[in-house]
Amino acid sequence: MAEERNRRPRLDDNGMIFKPHRSLTGWQGLLVCLALLALDAWFTVQVARRPLDGVSFLMALAVLLSLPLLAYIAYRTYGAFTLEYWVDRDGVTIIWGPTRHLIPMGDIIRIVRGDADGSRRWWHWPAPWVSQRKSGRFGIVRSFATQPPAAHLLLVTEAGAYSVTPAQPERFLAALQARHLLGRARVRRPLTIRPPLRDYPLWRDRLGLWLLGAGFLLNLALFGLLSWRFPTLPADLPLHFDAAGQPDRIGARSALFILPTLGLLAWLTNTAWGIWQYRRQRLASYLLWGGAAAVQVLALVALRGLGV
Secondary structure, eight states, X not given: OHHHHHOOOOGGGTOEEXXXXXXXXXXXXXXXXXXXXXXXXHHHHHHHHSOSSHHHHHHHHHHHXXXXXXXXXXXXXXHHHHOEEEEETXXXXXXXXXXXXXXXXGGOOEEEXXXXXXXXXXXXXXXXXXXXXXXXXXXXXXXXXSSOGGGOEEEEETXXXXXXXXXXXXXXXXXXXXXXXXXXXXXXXXXXXXXXXXXXXXXXXHHHHHHHXXXXXXXXXXXXXXXXXXXXXXXXXXXXXXXXXXXXXXXXGGGGGHHHHHHHHHHHHHHHHHHHTTTTOHHHHHXXXXXXXXXXXXXXXXXXXXXX
């Protein structure tokens, strides 16, 4: 598998490398990533400078929520910069970031100019023409293009189609024809190589994702509630009560953050443990993640009992 991932055609083994039609989308994505990083840095500095309150929590929350968006844009930006098409006697290999798609030469039954059904969605940005969709004509269409559908070349197979936009389309088609006439050096099967994390079964497990998300959101609610109420709390307040209901321990209000912090540690620990054994004992993972969510509820009850 590592050999397939790293194999790069050379001119002396009847291979050619084609770059896609030039597009600014990669640079646009890079600029947006830098802007998000700068904005996150500014928010972080503001949170460190201002007193703890609801506004500072919202700023910290904005930074936290921007991280998945930043990762998504960075991934597609990386793909936009690395996109290329390899043509050799065995077939066509499409490179998109860490992903490889091999289309055996014998599987390509025809080539269609222009994609009449092609479209883009806002969430495909950057690289708006890189997507996957279902087509009534070709089945599943995996698009790795940098131009609008009129410029696409569809490599049609029995299982679907791949849409590409080489910078030199006529030379690309000539290279395909020449390698087809030479015949295959090896018999290959369609192959997709991508990071193992993409295929982890948890991404398709709604119950598992719901339990993980519930624990995380409840913990955020703990920090948010405490941050919002923090300015109105007395500097010192009772942290523990005896059997008669009388306070037997007084402490600073900042000590209340121990409860959501312990809840966060419980969520992180149970999340990591559950993911580690997910493939072997899925029910145990559910129990761990559900237990982490229950810890957040208990911490919330405790905070309310302390007057938060």
